[in-house]
Amino acid sequence: MRYFIEFAYKGTHYHGWQYQPNAISVQETLNKVFSTLLQDEIEIVGAGRTDTGVHASQMYGHFDTEKTLDLEQLKYKANSFLPKDIAISKIIKVHDDAHARFDATSRTYHYHISTIKDVFNNELTWFSQQKLDIEAMNNAAKLLLNFTDFQCFSKSNTDVFTYNCDITEAYWTQKNNELIFTISADRFLRNMVRAIVGTLVNIGLHKITIDDFIKIIESKDRKKAGFSVPAQGLFLTQIKYPYINNDESI
Numbered sequence: 001m002r003y004f005i006e007f008a009y010k011g012t013h014y015h016g017w018q019y020q021p022n023a024i025s026v027q028e029t030l031n032k033v034f035s036t037l038l039q040d041e042i043e044i045v046g047a048g049r050t051d052t053g054v055h056a057s058q059m060y061g062h063f064d065t066e067k068t069l070d071l072e073q074l075k076y077k078a079n080s081f082l083p084k085d086i087a088i089s090k091i092i093k094v095h096d097d098a099h100a101r102f103d104a105t106s107r108t109y110h111y112h113i114s115t116i117k118d119v120f121n122n123e124l125t126w127f128s129q130q131k132l133d134i135e136a137m138n139n140a141a142k143l144l145l146n147f148t149d150f151q152c153f154s155k156s157n158t159d160v161f162t163y164n165c166d167i168t169e170a171y172w173t174q175k176n177n178e179l180i181f182t183i184s185a186d187r188f189l190r191n192m193v194r195a196i197v198g199t200l201v202n203i204g205l206h207k208i209t210i211d212d213f214i215k216i217i218e219s220k221d222r223k224k225a226g227f228s229v230p231a232q233g234l235f236l237t238q239i240k241y242p243y244i245n246n247d248e249s250i
Contacts, residue, residue, distance in 0.1 A: 002098055003069070004062050004244070005030075005044070006090040011055045012123045012232065013085060018049050026050075026086060030061065033081045037074065038065055047100045047239050048107065051191070053231030055124065058238050062100040069093075092244065106168070107188060108238040111181040111197045111229065118177070125178060126233035132204030134172050134179060140203045140213045141170040141181070144196070151220040153196050154189035163189060163220070172200075184238075191228055199226030 007030070015023035019031075027046060034042040044061040071091040078088050113132070114125035144167045151163035167185040174180070181197055199216060202208045208216075208226075216224045 001066065002062055002064050002094050002096050003071075004060055004090075004092040004094050004098065004100060005088055006092070007059055007061070007086060007088045008057050009055065009059065009087070010085040010123070011050060011053050015052045016050055016054065017046050017056075017059075027061075029083065029086060033078055034063060037077050037081065038067060038069075040065060040067070045100050047104050048188075048236070049190075050234075050236055051231055054234045054236070055232075056236040059236055060100045060104070060239050060241075062094070062098060094243070098241075098243065103241050103243075104239050105242060106184055106186060106238070106240040107236065108169075108182065108184040109188070109193045110235045110237050111183075111193060112233045112235070113179040113181075113201075113229075114177060115179065116177045123232055126230045128201070130205060132179065132201065133206065134174060134204065136206070136210075137200045137204040138172050140200055140210055141172060141183075143210070143214060143217075144170045144183075147217050149220060150189060150192060150196075150217070152216050152222055152225045153192045153199070154222060155191040155195075156222055160189065165189065165192070170196075193234060194228040194231070195222070195225050197229045197233075201229065202226045 009026050014026050017026045019025050019027045027044060030044050031042055034044065042063050044063045047060040050056060075088050075091050112125040114121060114127045117127055118125065148164045148166065150165050154163055165185045165187050167183065170183045172179055172181050183193060199213065203213060
């Protein structure tokens, strides 16, 4: 039988989602807890990878077991065993072919830039002292929806079959002392969001123009795009599936 888990984590003290041989990861931490509780070797397959220091307010994974589970009791016990920076919100029984990674139809990320030095929020935002032109950044962000090939924003030497992504929304908002970038797509390339944000920041600083931004995307050259912003401001915030909604899961 296959089960989905919906969970969140603060990525500050983890070397990303995926298992690492010499460093602690979110996947390894969850595997150990579920293996202990179910007294079986449990391997959780995640909906995607997040890099070192990146957070998730909504993440999914799946695992298989032949044991009959009390899902609420398992959630309670797992949260008791897990460290304070990982929390499970749901465990859901799904059909046996359901796949946390391949069945996801949309993913949304938020990137948070703090406009003030906030000592209580410095692990969850990137502090930028320079004033950014949010209108110019939004004008550039809209153009992302006109393209599909985002090789220029992909980490070099990435083993992928295609650099095509269908971006459905990309925009900036301001809330109090934070600038928040929202971007949704069917899939993302490695380091893509952080590279996009870095390039948009260069737009906001008037270091490059809208025309430059278009030429960067058309170039397919990572060296021409902007810097990769720090990991701590990035959150995976939503994953959508055709058989799960966020209010009432199957």
